[in-house]
Amino acid sequence: MSTETGSAPKFVNGDVSFWMRSTETPVRRPALDGHTTADVAIIGAGLTGLWTAYYLKKARPNLDIAIIEREYAGFGASGRNGGWMSAEPAGQFKRYAKSGGLQGARDLQREMFGAVRQSVEVARAEGFDEDLAHDGLIHVATNAAQLSRLSHHVAEMKEQGWGQNDVFQLSPHELAQRVHVEGAQGGYWTPHCARVHPAKYTRGLAKVVEDLGVKIYESTTALSVEQHLVKTDRGNVSANFIVEALEGYTSSLKGKARKLLPMNSSMVITEQLTDAQLKTVGWHGGELVGDAAHSFTYMHRTQDGRIAIGGRGVPYNFRSSFDRNGKTAESAVILLKQRLGELFPSLANVNLEQSWSGVLGVPRDWCASVNFDKSSNILSAGGYVGHGLSGTNLAGRTLRDLILGETTTLTTLPWIGRQARNWEVEPIRWIGATALYGVYRYADNREYANAQPRTHWTARMANVVSGR
Numbered sequence: 001m002s003t004e005t006g007s008a009p010k011f012v013n014g015d016v017s018f019w020m021r022s023t024e025t026p027v028r029r030p031a032l033d034g035h036t037t038a039d040v041a042i043i044g045a046g047l048t049g050l051w052t053a054y055y056l057k058k059a060r061p062n063l064d065i066a067i068i069e070r071e072y073a074g075f076g077a078s079g080r081n082g083g084w085m086s087a088e089p090a091g092q093f094k095r096y097a098k099s100g101g102l103q104g105a106r107d108l109q110r111e112m113f114g115a116v117r118q119s120v121e122v123a124r125a126e127g128f129d130e131d132l133a134h135d136g137l138i139h140v141a142t143n144a145a146q147l148s149r150l151s152h153h154v155a156e157m158k159e160q161g162w163g164q165n166d167v168f169q170l171s172p173h174e175l176a177q178r179v180h181v182e183g184a185q186g187g188y189w190t191p192h193c194a195r196v197h198p199a200k201y202t203r204g205l206a207k208v209v210e211d212l213g214v215k216i217y218e219s220t221t222a223l224s225v226e227q228h229l230v231k232t233d234r235g236n237v238s239a240n241f242i243v244e245a246l247e248g249y250t251s252s253l254k255g256k257a258r259k260l261l262p263m264n265s266s267m268v269i270t271e272q273l274t275d276a277q278l279k280t281v282g283w284h285g286g287e288l289v290g291d292a293a294h295s296f297t298y299m300h301r302t303q304d305g306r307i308a309i310g311g312r313g314v315p316y317n318f319r320s321s322f323d324r325n326g327k328t329a330e331s332a333v334i335l336l337k338q339r340l341g342e343l344f345p346s347l348a349n350v351n352l353e354q355s356w357s358g359v360l361g362v363p364r365d366w367c368a369s370v371n372f373d374k375s376s377n378i379l380s381a382g383g384y385v386g387h388g389l390s391g392t393n394l395a396g397r398t399l400r401d402l403i404l405g406e407t408t409t410l411t412t413l414p415w416i417g418r419q420a421r422n423w424e425v426e427p428i429r430w431i432g433a434t435a436l437y438g439v440y441r442y443a444d445n446r447e448y449a450n451a452q453p454r455t456h457w458t459a460r461m462a463n464v465v466s467g468r
């Protein structure tokens with residue numbers, strides 16, 4: 001961090017992400033050149049694809065594995081995210097319990113704790129742990145309704161397999177020892193979360209995987225998938241097993257347009273803060289910090305003393321279209337800057353250095369899944385709804401076991417084989433997603449205004465309608 005403020009940095013909108021821009025510019029690996037064969041073909045070089053390749057290669061070094069990537073490793077959400085490697089599975093516990101029983105859902109939670117540990121341990125052992133901190137996660141309530149939601153959530157967590165050392169409620173005083181959030185009324189801390197630099201982490205894993213002998217074909221777009229065959233714009237790959245690891249980009253594959261909604265999430269990052277500015281914020285550790293609003297805000301204090309904040313913005317682009325290289329709507333940048341100033345008033349006028357966006361995959365039931373169609377040997381994983389950093393690790397190990405035909409504690413988890421129904425057709429999909437976030441913003445405002453310790457009815461209604 002710096003001790004004095006220099007001249008304002010030039011603001012960059014897009015350019016994939018601050019994380020990618022703060023690493024060496026990725027040099028693209030060669031594209032596929034004509035037809036090839038592999039034991040396992042993986043589509044997408046994000047964390048799902050890379051972890052799957054990593055664990056397969058570690059278990060069976062002789063397996064021939066090819067990864068097909070449209071841009072370059074880490075170009076998608078894995079290189080753009082908030083860097084929260086957290087332990088909560090996507091979606092509602094009760095949905096996993098409905099299909100896998102109470103114990104099954106608790107097993108999934110236990111494996112998510114393990115996924116955070118594994119993701120940290122492998123990164124340290126393989127040397128891609130730069131900027132990684134394992135200091136946990138704080139959720140902060142800044143009004144009475146949020147506090148009541150957080151307290152209720154902590155009570156639920158205890159029923160879902162979180163032990164007494166897994167989550168701790170914090171008084172405003174205890175919270176202030178870790179971070180000074182304006183208007184904080186309390187919160188909770190859990191040790192089960194690590195902070196990662198998304199681009200260094202994902203690019204680092206890609207390098208490890210490549211060194212293990214996995215072929216990564218970049219600048220190669222998969223167009224369709226059929227039994228034992230991936231058709232791309234650069235030739236075809238014949239493989240015994242095919243893994244679709246596209247998450248938020250799944251809708252770009254033929255026949256998958258309504259499976260996962262590509263939800264947009266936007267981030268901004270400040271310039272490097274001075275010691276004096278950081279002192280006012282009182283955030284000296286590597287904890288990740290989030291609020292408890294319906295239009296959720298997630299924050300990350302970087303190793304070099306900046307604050308990245310994400311969440312609000314344009315939630316969904318008509319017809320599932322994607323951002324261009326992370327370019328972000330001006331309205332989203334304004335909302336995020338405003339939120340930064342609300343939570344940390346001393347930073348209200350700080351310069352922003354970059355904004356970017358990306359897509360994450362949201363299934364209709366908001367629960368993640370790992371799927372294996374044994375009749376075609378086509379597998380997939382995704383729908384982590386913003387919990388993908390550790391979810392991808394668990395999915396990678398699970399896909400390994402499924403491909404190797406092994407029955408393990410992972411192959412019976414209740415996220416296996418979940419089939420959520422498709423999203424609605426357009427324009428209903430766009431109207432629904434846009435309206436949902438409008439309602440959440442309205443409910444947040446009402447909860448600040450009325451100061452009541454209960455969730456505003458409009459948000460409760462929106463949760464029921466959206467299935468969230």
Ligand SMILES: Cc1cc2nc3c(=O)[nH]c(=O)nc-3n(C[C@H](O)[C@H](O)[C@H](O)COP(=O)(O)OP(=O)(O)OC[C@H]3O[C@@H](n4cnc5c(N)ncnc54)[C@H](O)[C@@H]3O)c2cc1C
Pocket residue numbers: 043044045046047048049068069070071072073074075076077078079080081082083084085086220221222223245246247248249252253264265266267298310357358359360361381382384385386387388389390391392
């Ligand atoms: C802004 C943002 C913030 C987030 N914050 C967090 C967070 O803090 N914590 C958390 O746990 N999760 C977070 N997430 C979600 C998390 O990043 C994802 O769930 C996770 O990275 C998904 O990894 P993946 O490998 O499945 O998908 P991706 O990383 O998206 O990888 C998919 C890859 O497929 C490639 N591709 C696309 N189409 C094709 C094609 N047709 N052919 C070949 N390749 C193709 C893409 O270029 C991309 O590299 C966030 C997401 C975003 C966008």
